[in-house]
Each structure stands twice: as structure tokens, then as C-alpha cells.
Amino acid sequence: MVAKLESEVRILTVEKQKIESALKGDLVGVESKLWCVELQVSDLQSQVKHLEEAVLASDGRLICLENDKLVFSEELDRKINHRQRRTVSSKCSDLIPKKGEIVSTIDERIEMYRTYGKAAGFGIRLGSTTTYGDYSLRKKHVRCNRYGQPRKKSIDTLTSKRLKKQERKSYSKVTGCMAMIGFDRDYKTNTITVYAFEEAHNHPLTEFNEETSTLNIGATKAHKIRASLKGGYDHFPATKNDFKNFWRDYTNIVGPNDAQCVVDQLIIRRDNYPNFHFEYKLNDEELSAMFWVDETGKENYSKFSDVISMDATYRTNRYNMIFVPFTAINNHEKTINVGAGLISDETIESYSWLLKAFLSAHKKKPTMILTDMDPALTSSISKELQGCTHRLCMWHIMSKMPSKNEPNVVSNSDFKKRINQLVWSMNIEPSEFECQWDMMLDEFDLRENKWLDDMFSKRDKWIPSYFRDIPMCGLMKTTSRSESSNSFFNVFASATNLLVNFMFNFDTALSKQRHEQKKFDIASRDTSPQLLFAPDPLKIEKHASLVYTREAFLKVQKQIKKAFYQCFQKTSIIVNGFQECTIVYKEIKSGKRPEFKVSFNAHEQTIDCACLHFQFFGILCSHAFRVLIDYDIFEIPQKYILDRWKKNIVDIAFQKVNQRWQVCNTDISNLLQDAFSYYEKCIDTVVHDKEKLQELVNALQELSVNCGKDVASKPSSNPIKEVVENVIGLHIADDIKIKVPSGIKTKGSAKRNRIKSAAEKAIAKSLRAKRICNGCKQLVNHDRRNCPINPSKVLKPFKKQQ
Secondary structure: OHHHHHHHHHHHHHHHHHHHHHHHOOHHHHHHHHHHHHHHHHHHHHHHHHHHHHHHHHOOOOEEEEOOEEEEOHHHHHHHHHHHOEOOOHHHHHHOOOOOOEEOOHHHHHHHHHHHHHHHOOOEEEEEEEEOOOOOEEEEEEEEOOOOOOOOOOOOOOOOOOOOOOOOOOEEOOOOOOOEEEEEEOOOOOOEEEEEEEOOEOOOOOOOOOOOOOOOOOHHHHHHHHHHHOOOHHHOOOOHHHHHHHHHHHHHHHHHHHHHHHHHHHHHHHHHOOOOEEEEEEEOOEEEEEEEEOHHHHHHHHHOOOEEEEOOEOOOOOOOOEEEEEEEEOOOOOEEEEEEEEEOOOOHHHHHHHHHHHHHHHOOOOOEEEEOOOHHHHHHHHHHOOOOEEEEOHHHHHHOHHHHOOHHHHOOHHHHHHHHHHHHOOOOOHHHHHHHHHHHHHHOOOOOOHHHHHHHHOHHHOOHHHHOOOOOOOOOOOOHHHHHHHHHHHHOOOOOOOHHHHHHHHHHHHHHHHHHHHHHHHHHHHOEEOOOOOOOOOHHHHHHHHHEOHHHHHHHHHHHHHHHHOEEEEEEEEEOOEEEEEEEEOOOOOOOOOEEEEEEEOOOOEEEEOOOHHHHHOOOOHHHHHHHHHOOOOOOOHHHOOHHHEOOOOOHHHHOOOOOHHHHOOHHHHHHHHHHHHHHHHHHHHOOOHHHHHHHHHHHHHHHHHHHHHOOOOOOOOHHHHHHHHHHOOOOOOOOOOEOOOOOOOHHHOOOOOOOOHHHHHHHHHOOOOEEOOOOOOEEOOOHHHOOOOHHHHOOOOOOOO
């Protein structure tokens, strides 16, 4: 069927070229015939693409022909219609152009089409233009910005990788969409009509909603920003001191009620949103711990709970409460938040309460959890998360290596290379690790090192070899994800924050994180990656590009590229119905050629490799792809496409943070937000129309006069308090039931001038900048006054003047 349609396309293309060559004759008649041929070619091309997508989506279901038209099963037709035939929603019906309508100017109608596209969820681009003999406009096309085909990409396999220019991992948005509008200008009457309009799109239509949020900025910077938005200091009567005074009053009013306001706000969220989870704990009426997670966090955890990380961070609020975010990795391999807590101390009791609240919210334990070596946290995890694998951060352990060993051992390059290769390798068995560890201790005379003995006794908690049987164990080896998450949240936080402001800033940070996740979701859904052998790519690579997210596909593509250029099949035998293959992998740098055993069953669609790459990362290795390519397997078996790497595994609707502080505000605050929103919308609508803008200014002037007449002044006993209540969106009660925390001391609160060990002093000395000694003439850390080489001759005696 595809071959037949393609042959018809070629025939019509030749006819089109003949017609174009005949344009020198009867322009009007030929132009109309040419347009008909273009429509037929476009229709056939869309049918070819439709058929290819249908075959890919059919999964073996019936596809047949009736009167030269495709006929699918009801289920398949529904699936293809959903995937390809996208039309504009009914809410944009008033903006839809009508074929045959007469327009005043083309520029005005193009702008209307742009507005229509923005409302519908697609962009536009200017298409082809034809003219009459006097170069006056004849026809004009405006197309969807997804029109066209991606550019071809050449692959150079002969040039060395070091000499090749860095390849850009670009993605193409074009999908061959035929949605367009065409304008025709009559030469005699000079009237312009819409002679062609195609509404259907072959890609999803998207919308973007921008939100503003509270940032971690002080009074001075806030004053500068506000003055800039007002058009300069001349248009902004408030001074910097006014802002500072308001911040002082705000702190004085909210401060004593800080903990009460935060708890009240989170209780409101819990009561208004069924999927919002919040728990808190009091100690003598003081807030000592709290945990919260929203609906999106729960949804993310349900999809990505295989490996999570938690790490405490400080200096996020003025009470020294310890912020503990729970971090996971999403399908774009980006860090996401799946819950957060504040605790007053790092004790077993506090961590146990926090973990209980976490389990109460999510209803299931993670497969593996990463933390630092905090003993209280370790004890809490073993008590509350029984059955969950607890892994210690490798970076925290390895960073202590210099201070726990002699300087001559630490500076030994052979030792550093040896221990790093041994500790970080995932490709050795535990027994082999233990054997090589003993050999290393003997070689470098480290049998008496107590710290190494202690780390060896805990080897099953941090060495990768002991986690080989746990799915996705290679996803996280350190708490660097948590460290990065803490750093990200700290950008929006401050050590002087009230808890109310901390929650403002947390919502802002979370909003940014969710917005980035939504952008990655849309990019993966709406863009096409560059394939290795375009325009005739490997079918298995094409299939991978359709199911995986952008980041996951790049990793899969890397394995496919290695399979094609660096792997070859050495032997293959059949054992008990399984194809036992030996794959040789050529390492580019070292030139080594290790061999890997791959077991493949085409009937059951199973494939296993001895390297365990799929077990570690959830993506097939290059050795497995080599076998699949050799045996003409065009799609990755479904059991080897993990849900955690698929596109749209989390609905984009969940990325909207609608459970923010401002949602549950007072009526006045909500009306103020609506007023600002409508005002900005009016400005955006008339900003390019001077007359409309003048009408808006006159209307606002009249409205301001009328508002001043009708609104009666309301006496207030405490106007500043009312302003603050409108800012935070809560009524501040006079009676305080929950007090702010007091007397919290974190681990980092000790004196900074502690006594340093000899090893730390030696390391600090070795890191000092070296200089040339005038005594020994060497590049060292001493000078002539304390040179150890023959000081009697270096330091000459002082001669008294006669």
C-alpha cells in the first residue's frame, strides 16, 4: 500500500513540474490546476504518513483496503484519530477562519490567524507567496509552524572522535502538519478572499499559562523592581524607607503568630484538597516538626519511587528548623520533590516521626533510599522502613579519605587510581571486590588503618557490587541529587525567613521545578529527535524515539550507536530454544575487546545480557541492541520499556501547582489578584493600538473618579495589620495556640575554632601555594628563615657595626 501511494506521489510530482514549466502560457488556468495537484500530492503524502503511523500503532490488528481507502478496526481508528487528527477545541470556534470570506487586508487577517493559533495552541509561519506579472500580490499562504520535514543528518564514521566537531543534540518540531490558510487577491477588483483553509493538525495542541510568584528578595530590591515596573522613580511615590518600614511592621505582626499562620494555612490546603497531606507535631505548644506533600508529589512518587534520596539542610528559616526534602528522579532524569519536612533536631525520634508521616502520605515504601552517614537517620530507617534497601552516599565516604589516611598514601597516584576503580565499579562481584580489597591493603601497607576497616565492615551499605540485584541501583550512588535539590531551594530561602516566608519561597521554588518538568514533557511530546541514519533510520531507533522521553532516548540512542559501530557478533548457538550469542565490544580508548554473553528468545521476546546494564539503569545495553539488529527486530520488546522512562507517564495537568499559598487567600486578596489580572489583560490587548489604548486610559480615569465617590472610608483600629493579613491571605488571631520554635541548635552550631588533627594540618599545609626558598633554591612551603637544609649557613649571623 505504501509503495502504491508513493508511486502516485511521484507521478503527480512529475505532472506538477510539467505544469510549472507551462506557466509561461495561460497563468490563470494553470495556476488553478497546479493548486489542485498540490492538494492531491499533500493528501497522498498525509495518507502515506497516516499509513506508516497506523502500521506502527496496529500491533498486528487488521488493516485492509476498500475502494482504495484504508479501513481499520474501530479501536485502531480511534487510536489513530487521537494521535493524528487534532482539531481546534470549541472554545476557539469564534476565531476559526471561514473559507470564501472577504478580508480587508492580509496583514490584519494574518494577525487574526496568529491570535487564533495562540488560543488554539499552535504557532504559525509565513508560507509561499505568488505574484502577478507586475509583482503585485496574488496568493499568500500562512502555515502551522510544524509544517515541513526535518533536515537530513549525515554520519561521519571515518573521522576520529577527537577531531570531529561536537554534535548538537537538536530536536525538530516539524511534523509535516498541513494546517494552513490561503489568501487570494483578485487583480481587477483588488478584493482578498480566503480561498483555502485546513483546520486539522497532526500533532497535539498545547497551551501555556504563566504565573507570578513570590521571590526571596529584600525591601531595597523590591523597591527597585516596583519603581522599574511603574516606569521610574518619578512615577512611584513610595520610598525605600517605606518598604523597610513595612517589612519591619510585617515582621512584628506575623512573627509571634508565625507557626500558627503556617499550620493554619496548610490545614486549609488539606481541607480543600483531598490529595493534599499535612501532619505536624507540637512539643509544649511549640511547633517541633511538620511534613507536607501535594497531589503532584504523590503522583510523582507513585511513578518514580524506585530510588529516592533525603538529606537535611540548614539556614532556611530564622528558627534553625532543619529542612528535609525527599528527592526522586523523574522520566527526564531530572530531580523532583516528592515531599518535604521541617524538624527541630536530628534525633532518632524526629526522623522516625518524619518517616512515619512520609509513609502515611504515600502508602508504600521506596525500593531504595540514599542518605548520608548520620547515625540517627540510619537507625530510624532500619526501624521505620524495614524491607527497604538503605544505601550510604559514596561521595560522603570517599571525601573523608584524605583526612583518614597518611599524606604519603593520599598523594600516591597509584593508590588513588586503584581504590577509585575498585570502589566505583559496578561490574565486579562482591567476592572479587573483597579479594581485591585485601590485595590493596597489603600492597599499600594499610592493614592497621581503623577507618578503612570500619568502611569495609559497612561495605554492603555503600559499595555498588553489593547492590547488583536491586533494580535501578545505578540511578543514584550519592546524595548529590539531594545536595542539588537543597541548593536549588536555598536560592529561594534565607536564614532570616519567617516560616510564612519560607513557605512562600518553597512554593515558588516548587513552581519553577514543576514548570521545568512541564517544559520537558511538552518538548518530548512535540519534538522529533535527530536520528542516526535519517532520512532512512533504523526502525528500532525510530521506535525508541516514539516511546522514550528526550533524555532517555539520548541514552538509548548512544547504546544503539555503540551497537552499530563498536559491537559485532562472534558466535551464536541455540540452547534450549534460546539464541546464545557472544558479542565482542571494542573499546575506543583502550582498544580492549571484552566479550559479553547475550541470551535471546525471539518467540518470547526476551533478551538478557551478562553486563546487567538493564538491571542497573532500566535501558538495554549495546550488546543487546546488536543482537536485536542482527535478527531484524524492529521494536524494543515491551517488557524492556520501563514506564519510568516513557513519555507522558505523569499527566501534564499535574505539573500545575494550584495548591499554593495564594489559592486559599481571603476574598479581598483573591479580588485584588483578579483586578490585576484583568488590568494586565486589557493592556496586552490594546498595547499596539493607540486609539484603543487612549480609550482604555479615559475609561480608567473615569472609573477612578467614580470609585473615589462611591467607596466610603472604613475606620480601622489597626490598618497595618489588615494590610499584612491581605498579603499573607490569612486572618491573624489574637490568641496563639501554636508557638514558634525556640532553642534549636543544629549540628553546625559548634565553635569554629576546634582543634585540628595532625592529618588535617598536613593536608592544609600541602595545599598552600609553594614558592622558591632562597636557602635551598627549591619550590617548597618554607622560606630561608625556617629552611631545614643547613640553617647555620643559610642564616648568616648579624654583625654589629663598628
